Amino acid sequence: MASIEAFNAAKSMASMYGAFFKTVAQEIGMERALALQRKVGETFGPEMAEMLKEPDLNKLASQINEMNTSSGTIAETNVEPTKIVTKVLKCPFYEGLEAAGISHEEIRACCQYMSEGTYDSLKKILPNVTGSIVRFRSSADDFCIEEIQVKK
16 A cells, blocks of 8 residues: 555645646646646556556556555555456545645546546557546545456
């Protein structure tokens, strides 16, 4: 599990990114800023595809846990027969963007666009894999659920 130090460091970085994102959105509009956020997400698809070359869900869940720990995210990851379910309990990205003055709905859009970009680019490489945020938190104290499903 991520340490509070890792969480706080990631939250601080996300807050700086949030200030930048907010400035960009003010300059070019939120719609365009979110489209660029989606493009950022697309860069993660090939990295995730590499992890899924051997569709061992337990191995992938372990890698997801490592990524969460290193990014300061406090989450629980469970493996089911055809999918991995990650419950994000404490998210430094959410809290950092919130600290930068970005609204809940804008944070939701930011996360959704990045997630869609990631999973769309992953699907181009591995058509049998899908993923999405199936539940978005209602506040910083709530949780998100993200799923990655591998169809055999």
